[in-house]
Amino acid sequence: MTRPPQASGGRTWPAITIRGLCKSFGPAPLYRDFDLDIPRNKIIAVFGPNGCGKSTLINMIAGLMPYERGEILFDGKTLKDTKVGYVFQNYRDALFPxxxxxxxxxxxxxxxxxxxxxxxxxxxxxxxxxDVRFDLARYPYELSGGQQQLVSIMRALVPEPEVLFLDEPFSALDYEMTLFIREKLQQVxxxxxxxxVLVSHDLEEAVFLADIVLLLTKRPTQIAEIIDFTVPRPxxxxxxxxxxxxxxxxHTLDVFQREVRK
Amino acid sequence: MTSYLAPIARRLGSRRLWLPFIGPALLIAAWSLLVESGTISPILLPGPVSTLKHLWSVTVSGAVAGDFLMTLSRTVQAFLIATVIGVPLGVALGASESLYRSVEFVIDFFRSTPSSALIPLFMLIFGISDFNKIAISAFAAVLVILFNSAYGVMNAKRTRVMAATVMGATRFQVFRDVLLWESLPQTFVGLRSGISLALVIVVVAEMFIGSDSGLGQRIINAQQIMNVREMYGSILAAGVLGYVLNLLFLILDKKVVHWSGRA
Structure with missing residues (x-):
């Protein structure tokens, strides 16, 4: 196994390496020879223009969507030998009622x-x-939206996965609940x-939570820029x-707007 | 149990309690009026009071009990056969969309064919036996149960299947832990339609496939000797049976598939 190039630049050994990933919808290519290293023990926020395939990317990595060509490895292993967690945007459809x-x-x-x-x-x-303060003996439909998403995050985290994917986990929640869950997530x-790996459509949220913001271009999707945000936690x-x-x-917004206008 | 009593208790406190009785009261009033005014001869339609009195007397004397229980027993047997075949087969068909599409026409065709039209065919196969009545009724019910179970599986929420897959569930585990459960609300719709249909076909079969017992036989015999009070009484008894079976399944549905319509 060769060390991917980014590992020498002071970053840690990556948790996920993506090489030569190809995916198209119909005749239009979405990803063409896409390479990416996702570092371990970091929060990576994926941000980009509408339709650039943010969710598609994490779904391919998590094995929920097929791809035509390429290789995705977790610390050198395939997905089959890796424990991953996934938090869906639609908690109502993701929990078992x-x-x-x-x-x-x-x-x-x-x-x-x-x-x-x-x-x-x-x-x-x-x-x-x-710090759960509601009754977990209830059924999901008896809980509020925020409580359901919290249950769904706990379900994803309890097996202690190597990687946790979050697909716009806060987009259906009110601001108060979003702040609360963000804080809990950061604490965990x-x-x-x-x-x-967090897919977000909210720039503030992406930067706030992330160590690294991955900015994608319009399709065929490439990496526009990888932006570090190193302000210490909490x-x-x-x-x-x-x-x-x-x-x-x-700065992120600048790059984003430049990409959208291209 | 209290969850079912709560809305009733709440309604007891208000005038809304009377609403469900308005329909039956109107029906009985119209029935009385038709008979009393002489619009319909009492030879064809006896008044509600004398009909209900008759039904009460045959119920108390136990005369109708044997036929009532016979019809109930045939319906339940037919329904059980239909369930044991229909649910697993439907779930299996639903799990493989290509399999379902390949037999869809046959299912839809026979589901649309009135099962009573197949009675002569079943007489050829099973003869004028008691089992024939159960068989034709089970046949009618199995299709509606199978079809609903298959649709329940096919319309399972994709996200839930993905959630289980990403947690490492095998195909079998996804089937057992997600698809089966996802199909339950729709399966219960099928079971409720199935038992109603089973009752309909049992009563028809009792009328027309030589029978010496059951409410259907009781109705047709009463009609042939123009014992109209007996005939309407038996019709009402069949109605009560159908209503109670339906109610039973509604309650069971709320209890078992508690998440239905809420998630």
């Missing part, structure tokens, strides 16, 4: 054939980490260092008005 919230969270562990005691211990830990990231609402944040956001 016939299971109570707590059983939804237990499900991936039971699927992995884990012993009861171990399942209970893991679930207890994640429930404590997220600080405790566990789980690599997270970031708070106050971070939103710091010069570093404002500058990064402004």
């Amino acid at each position: 016939w299971k109570r919230a707590i059983d939804n969270i237990r499900y991936p562990l039971a699927l992995a054939g884990m012993a009861r005691a171990e399942i209970a211990a893991r679930v207890d830990r994640i429930v404590a980490a997220f 990231f600080m405790e566990t260092g789980t690599t997270m 970031r708070t609402v106050a971070t939103l008005s710091t010069p570093a944040f404002v500058a990064t956001k402004a």
Whole structure:
């Protein structure tokens, strides 16, 4: 195995390497020989113009969508040997309504054939980490949207995945709930260092959460720019008005607008 | 149980309690009026009071009980056969869209054919046996159950299948943990239509496939000797049976498929 070029530039050994990825919808190519290294223990926000295939990219990486050519490896392994988590935009359609919230969270562990005691211990830990204040014995449809998405995030995180994918997880939530879940997510990231790939259509959110913002071009999709945002965590609402944040956001917006107008 | 009683208790406190009784009251009033005014001869249609009185007397004496239970037993047997065949087969067909498409026409054709039209065919196959009545009824019910279960699986939420897949579920685990559950609300629609249809066909079969028991036989015998009170009484008994079966499935549906329409 050869070390990918980016690894020497002070970045860590990547969690995911994508080489020569090709994907088209009909005759139009969406990705053509697309290469990307996703570093480990970072939050990467994927941002770009409408229709550039942000969700398609993470769906291909997560094995939810086929691609024509190319290779996607997780630390040198294929997806089959890798534990990943995925949080969908539409929590209502992603949770199992016939299971109570707590059983939804237990499900991936039971699927992995884990012993009861171990399942209970893991679930207890994640429930404590997220400081859950509502009744998890309820069914998902008895919970608010924000609570459902929280359950869905806990379900994705409880198996301790190597990578967590989040596809516009806050777009259906109100601002108050978004702030709350963002904070919880950041806190879990600080405790566990789980690599997270977040698709976002909200620039402020992307920059706020990310260590790295991956800016994509219009299709055929290429990398427009990879922008580092190194303000230390925990970031708070106050971070939103710091010069570093404002500058990064402004720069990202510039690149974005340049790409949209191309 | 309390969750079902709560809305009733709430309604007890208001005038809305009376709403469900308006329809039956109007029906009985119209029925009385038709008979009392002489528009319809009492030879063809006895008044509601005398009909209900008769139904009450044959119910209390137990005269109708045997036929009622016979029809119920045939309906339940036909329904059970239809369920045991229809649900697994429907779920299996639904899981493979190409398989379903290849037999779709046959299912839709026979689902659209009145099953009663097939009674002569079934008489050729099974003779004038008791099992014939169950067989034709099961045949009618199996199609509607199968079709609904298959659609339930085919219309499963893609996101839920993807969620299970990304968590590492195998094809079989996706089927067992997601598709089967996703099909349940639609399967219950099929089961409820299935039991109603089973009852319809059992009663028709009891009328026209030589029978010595059942509500259908009771209705046709009463009609032939112009015992109209007996005939309407038996029709009402069949109606009560159908209504109760339907109600039972509605309650079961709310209990089992609690998420239906809410998620």
